[in-house]
Amino acid sequence: MEHYSEDGNKYTSEIKELGELREAVRTPERSQAGVELLMEYLCQLNFVEKRFFNSKRHLSLYFHWYDCLTGVPDSQKSIGFEKGSILYNIGSIYTQIACKQDRTVKAGLMQAIVHFEKAAGAFKYLESRFSSAPSQDMKHETLTMLVGLMLAQAQECVLEGRLIGGSKEGVFNCAQIAQEAAMVSHKYSQTYKRMSAPESKNYLPFSWLSMVETKLHFYKGLAHYYIALALMEQKDSGDMAKLKLMFEAIHSGVAPRDENNGLKLPATAEERKNLGKAHLREAVVNHEESIRIHNLCKQLRKIDTFRDILQKTHERSLSKFSSLEEEDDFSEIISVLDILPQSEHSTVSVSPDLSKVKVRDIFWKLGPINVFNANNDWSAPRSVTLERDPSEGFGFSVRGDSPVVIADLEKGSVAERCGLRVRDYIVGIGEVDTKWAKHDEVVRLVRQANLSLTLVLVTPAPKPETPAHRPFSTISLPASPTKVQAQTPAAATERERKSHNRISAPWMFVRRNSNKDKNGTPDRPKSTPNGNIILVSNGNLKNSHMVNGADIEL
Structure with missing residues (x-):
């Protein structure tokens, strides 16, 4: 807590709360509650990173991770590694939730699809933001493969949804199921290619490669089986118009392998x-x-169970094929084209929506994180007591919220003599902590102080003129883009002078009969008998009710 000039003993409960949360995420439930717990910790890590991890220097703090397949431990001095580990676990739990669904009913299949897509989104989110991974399971190649594997399994559930309760009759229905099966085979084929890369192949279990290769052939065969049903066993198999549309759909853009390619429409x-x-x-x-x-x-x-499915499907295809075989069949052998993959729901990855996770910054008492963070510097807090006569004001103005800032000092005033500085943050008034205080609350506390006012102030360190190069980060969550426009100091001062909104317009605690008032300078409002304030806008006087943040003489 040295950076914040705070006593660490005051934050014992906060440190304990963070430790308990971290301990809880080591054994999360294999359910949506477990995912929410991991997301809560991930969001807390973002707060912790901003509070305590300066981008220009690293703490001597190691974060550990065990490879999910080999169990080999790895460690890094980066909180990004911890965030990557949590994202990986989020994806893993989504896969477990998907696999636990009852895929014999429509509702279970829909939930399986949703969670497989969310698992793919978590791995893709990690893959696009994570680099320099020490363990193989978090390397780019492995994460890309996992995204493909999750989407292939989700696509498999889409096909199962079409087949639940039996397939409908008709050429078009059979062709659609064939294309759905071809899509599943296509996605498993892409995954198998990634798995077969030398580095991945030596790392992944042999059972993974075997399962994926088994499924790509199984569903490719299933696609051809349903095209055969469309051609031979449907009531509308002889409808040439429907057959033409089917051929255009299943072979569009597919290159023939030879002249006997079966592209000719069977009349x-x-x-x-x-x-x-x-x-x-x-x-x-x-x-x-x-x-x-x-x-x-x-x-x-x-x-x-899986072996029985393979056997029964093979026997069904073989039985139909054998029934068509004839000893004296000398018809020309036809080579068929692959079926064009097509789906009514092509699965896509769904990134984790961290914006829906509502968490409270555990270390919120340190102040607003946009000001009080590890990348900003400021002086140690100093206490200043202002004593004024009844005939004069304190001689300073304030602006902004959380924390309120000293906006201006009157020359020769009590505030100037006591060492107040423009841009000082007011972090305390008397015994009241005002880091989170709103503008109106600070004004009320100053008024209540009467003739003696004690302020606790910190002075922010000056910002470098040129933005520092953003250091390499292992993982970062996306930030909202901001448009930055270059400006001169004079232009900035002019814009501040003209600002009269709640955030930028200051309250002025000055003498009632100050020189500015006597000179009639139109940058201070005048009281009217009806209790309104006269606000100055572009040199014209307007009657208006007093608004929060407008200047007022005290």
């Missing part, structure tokens, strides 16, 4: 049968490949 039942058979053959091949990859992994072989 007869025999042609539809041959093309459907070709899609079934592609389905069988992909399902067999998914079973083969699944069986190569010892851990996946233990998941009986």
Whole structure:
């Protein structure tokens, strides 16, 4: 607390509260309550960083993290590392909430989609703001892979939602399900490519790669299976107009592999049968490949439910294909194109909305954080007692809120003689702490002081003329952009003089019969019999009710 010239013993309860919160986030609930707890701590870390971590110097304080897959400990002297760890845990809990949903009902599937997308958003948020990670699980490649994996699982839930209660009949419905399955396969394929990168492949468990590769083939086969159903087993399979639209949808932009590519619109039942058979053959091949990859992994072989699904789906495709096989079938072999991925809901990452987390700055008693923070410097607090005669004022004006600032000093006044300075912050009046005090409250306390006024003041250190280069940060949360306009000191002074709003216009505690009053200078309001104040605006006098922040003579 040396930076704030405060006694650390006065903040024992605040330090204890922060320690208890940090201890609680080590074992959060695997629920929305656990996510909210982590977000609360993350927001507190932002306050703590601004309060105690100067961007130009580092504290000798280590933050620790254990790699989620290897358990290898890492540490950094950066609070950004702690924030990155919390974001990672937020994403992890979202995945656990998604996996706990009942995916046999529509509501459970919707919740699974929502939480998988939020998990992807947390990892993407971390990936875009985190650098120089010491552990492999927080490196850019791993986080990008995790984003893709979460979105692929969410897309899988979208397809399951279409299939709940059985698929509807019709060429278009079958084609849409096929494209949904192709989208799932496509997203798992992208994830598998990221996993197969040398650095990631050596780090990730073999079961992860096997599962993703199994699913990309499984859903690719499922896409071809539903196209075969559309061609052969629907009541409208012979509707050429619908078939044409289906072909345009599922093959738009797909490059043919050879001349026997099945792009020709099947006009007869025999042609539809041959093309459907070709899609079934592609389905069988992909399902067999998914079973083969699944069986190569010892851990996946233990998941009986998943193995049963693979087997049953393969047997269904193989049964339909076998029923079409004939010994004397010498028809031309057709190679089919991949199905164009398309979805009614293409999953996207949803970033964590930290603005909805309402937290109180634990160390709020140190004062408004925009002024009293680790990057600002000011003098040690000094106590000044002003004694005035009944015939004179204190001779200073104030402006602003939280904290109120000395705006001006009257030459030769009590305030000037006692050492008050323009831009001093009033952090106390008598025994009252005024760091958070509003303008009106400070004015009331000054008036109550009568002839003797004790102020506690701090003087802010001058700002450098040129902004310092922002130092490298491990992780930073987005700040609201501000438009900065260069200005001369003269222009700034002129604008301050003309300002008459609540925040910038000062209260003036001066002598009742000061020189300024006698000279009739139009920058001080005059009292009128009806209790109103005459405010000056562009040199014209106007009758107006007194407003907070306007100058007034005392």
